[in-house]
Amino acid sequence: MSHVLPLQAQSLSKAYQGHVALRELSLSLAAGERVALLGPNGAGKSTLMQLLTGLFAPDSGSIHIMGHDLRTAAPRALAHLGVVFQQPALDLDLSVQANLHFHTDLHGMPRAVANPRIHEGLERQGLLEHLHRPCRALSGGNRRKIELVRALLHRPAVLLMDEATVGLDPASRVQLLQAVHALQKEQGVATLWATHLVEEVEQADRVVVLHKGLMRHEGRVADLLQDTQKTSVQAAFMSLTRS
The missing domain is CATH 3.40.50.300 (P-loop containing nucleotide triphosphate hydrolases)
Known part of the structure; x- marks a missing residue:
């Protein structure tokens, strides 16, 4: 391949x-x-x-x-395939972690795999401190970074x-x-x-x-x-x- x-x-x-x-x-x-x-x-x-x-x-x-x-x-x-869409696609009332778990669950990823990837992705973007914050509390730029982290969790x-x-x-x-x-x-x-x-x-x-x-x-x-x-x-x- x-x-x-x-x-x-x-x-x-x-x-x-x-x-x-x-x-x-x-x-x-x-x-x-x-x-x-x-x-x-x-x-x-x-x-x-x-x-x-x-x-x-x-x-x-x-x-x-x-x-x-x-x-x-x-x-x-x-x-x-990973995608960051033109239109924002986060549930603003859910936490960063809950948004990312929703994605990993859709891909059938067990939490033992998902959680380290979520932590790694957020840490890479300097956003790990926001893990439990609602997405509504984040700036537009940081929301986009969360969407990027999400798009890459399944290693496309x-x-x-x-x-x-x-x-x-x-x-x-x-x-x-x-x-x-x-x-x-x-x-x-x-x-x-x-x-x-x-x-x-x-x-x-x-x-x-x-x-x-x-x-x-x-x-x-x-x-x-x-x-x-x-x-x-x-x-x-x-x-x-x-x-």
């Missing part, structure tokens, strides 16, 4: 009521790789995330997570970050980026980071620019600048998504 790519999506297309949201999109992630998915609102980023998480099925194309076909072996495929091979920094202040955004970067290095998690903020893509291994359901560019940041003959990611992004 060592040569199996964590994520491989081929020729994905999806339309809603005649509107094409994605057209023939292919994308793969290698272990430990961070790929930034950059696109304006309506580009198809959310549709791609919905397909990759199994929320919707593509009209055509295939998705494999650690070699498992999402269409025919969804439980096995999704067991290797692929992490999807779906506009995960929306609503965060700049310092919290930087902290979340750094936390994910450190995890990639240490655990080899392949990460797909969807965003419309160009400053979040500059440290990515590859950048995919999506516009109107089409992949407009894929490659390193340096390739993006060279191919568009621009001196900044912002200018390159604007030139690819102007029409």
